[in-house]
Amino acid sequence: MVLKLKICAGQRRRGSIPSLLILTFAVSLLANPAEGQQPGESYQAPRLPGTQNPNLNGIWQALTTANWDILGDTSQPAPFPELIGAWGVQPSGPGIVEGNEIPYRPEALAKKRANFENRLTIDPQNIHESGDPEAKCFLPGVPRAMYQPYPFQILHTSEKILMAFEFASASRVIELTNHEEAPVTNWMGWSNGSWDQDTLVVDVTAFNGLAWLDRSGNFAGENLHVVERYTLSSPYHIQYEATIEDPDTFTRPWTISFPLYRRMEENVELLDMKCVEFTEDYLYGTLTKETSR
Numbered sequence: 001m002v003l004k005l006k007i008c009a010g011q012r013r014r015g016s017i018p019s020l021l022i023l024t025f026a027v028s029l030l031a032n033p034a035e036g037q038q039p040g041e042s043y044q045a046p047r048l049p050g051t052q053n054p055n056l057n058g059i060w061q062a063l064t065t066a067n068w069d070i071l072g073d074t075s076q077p078a079p080f081p082e083l084i085g086a087w088g089v090q091p092s093g094p095g096i097v098e099g100n101e102i103p104y105r106p107e108a109l110a111k112k113r114a115n116f117e118n119r120l121t122i123d124p125q126n127i128h129e130s131g132d133p134e135a136k137c138f139l140p141g142v143p144r145a146m147y148q149p150y151p152f153q154i155l156h157t158s159e160k161i162l163m164a165f166e167f168a169s170a171s172r173v174i175e176l177t178n179h180e181e182a183p184v185t186n187w188m189g190w191s192n193g194s195w196d197q198d199t200l201v202v203d204v205t206a207f208n209g210l211a212w213l214d215r216s217g218n219f220a221g222e223n224l225h226v227v228e229r230y231t232l233s234s235p236y237h238i239q240y241e242a243t244i245e246d247p248d249t250f251t252r253p254w255t256i257s258f259p260l261y262r263r264m265e266e267n268v269e270l271l272d273m274k275c276v277e278f279t280e281d282y283l284y285g286t287l288t289k290e291t292s293r
Contacts, residue, residue, distance in 0.1 A: 045198055045232035051158045054198050054232045059153045059263040059270060062240075065093025066147040067134075069216040070256060071100055079120055090215070096147065096256045102218060103251040115217025124284050128210055132217075136283060137275040139170045139187035141211025142204050142226055143242045143256065151263055153270045161193060161200075166273040174202050182206030185222060200230040220246045236262045 045054035065072065072095025078088030104112060118130040127136070134140060140148055145165050152165040161174040174193040182190030182205060190206040209222030229241040238260040245253040281288075 043232065043234050046235075048156065048158065053158070053195050054200075056154045056156055056161070056200065056230065056232065056238065059151050059268055060238060060260040061151040061263055062147040062149070062258060062260055064096055064147050064258050065091045066096045066256070066258065067144070067149055067214055068093070069095070070097055070147075070214045070218055071095045071102065071216070073216075096258045098255045098257060101254075103254055105249060105251055108219075108249040112217045112219060115212065115219060117217075119215060119217060122283055122286075124287050127283065132212055132215055133210060134167075134212070134215065135279070137168050137279045139168055139211070140165070141187050141207065141213075142172065142189050142191075143228065143244070144211060144213055145170055145172070145188070146228075146240060146242070146260070147258060150273065151270060164270055166270055168275055169272070174200075185209075187211055189224075189226065196229075198231065200228075202226075202228040202230070204228065219249070220244065221248045223248050233259070236264065238262075 047053065048055040048057075068076075068090045072093045073090065075092045076090035078084055078086070078090075080088075115130075115132075119132045120135060121130040122136075123130060134144075134148075139145075145152070145163075145167070148165070148167050150166040152163055155162045155164070156174075156176075159175075159177045161176065163172045163174070165171065170188065172188045172191055174191040176193050176195075179192040185206045185208040187208055187210065189204040191202050191204045193200055193202040195201070204226040205224075207220070207222055207224045209220070209224070212219045223246050225245045227243045227245075229239075231239045231241075233239045239257070240260050241255060241257040243253050243255045244250070
């Protein structure tokens with residue numbers, strides 16, 4: 001593939017060169033398909049030893065901006081730009097929702113907007129009623145755990161799959177053979193999985209209704225039902241898809257999708273990200289000030 005770039009004198013102003021470069025590169029890609037790619041050729045995933053199922057073991061990470069807003073948006077300032085400038089800025093992103101629309105019921109849409117307005121509000125006497133759970137270091141829930149900007153590890157056997165996440169030391173277990181009803185509701189739900197040919201299908205229920213879907217206040221309730229699909233599309237990618245249903249919050253099911261990328265660094269491993277100690281003053285600082293008077 002040959003990439004040609006022509007820059008006129010009037011185009012040398014700040015901000016014009018990257019746009020021209022992207023446009024020229026895109027046209028070049030259309031004219032020169034990737035070498036070795038055969039139309040209609042499907043990837044044959046390696047098998048988990050002793051099974052006929054794909055091997056999903058590895059450390060993976062999403063590269064979307066969905067944790068800020070699953071619908072995507074242009075760049076937005078950090079909550080306190082006068083203090084931290086560009087640190088914490090919301091990045092631009094295309095979103096991960098098919099059709100770029102979340103079919104909220106009217107009362108749920110009003111709650112979503114209130115969530116956003118109060119995303120960093122804390123009432124230590126009623127800790128779950130306002131504020132993004134991520135800021136409090138609460139477990140991220142599903143599907144948010146899958147697109148937070150932190151790596152996670154998949155370890156699996158023929159009977160179950162463990163997912164371990166860096167953020168808040170979260171984890172989830174997917175039962176592949178011993179399918180049971182959830183004993184209690186919880187942040188990460190209850191996951192039963194099965195194979196549809198080479199795609200892992202996970203049925204997730206029994207949520208506590210407290211998790212958010214992003215920092216923009218998108219949410220679902222305790223009747224949330226998520227059906228995930230994991231498909232190895234190359235040695236380095238899992239195509240992730242999730243259908244989200246909650247009749248109390250949405251008028252119909254809707255779907256998100258994005259790729260997960262395998263981390264390929266030498267000796268890559270999952271590290272600790274224990275954030276509880278970072279939130280104590282944020283959550284309970286007002287109580288400390290009141291008792292010290």
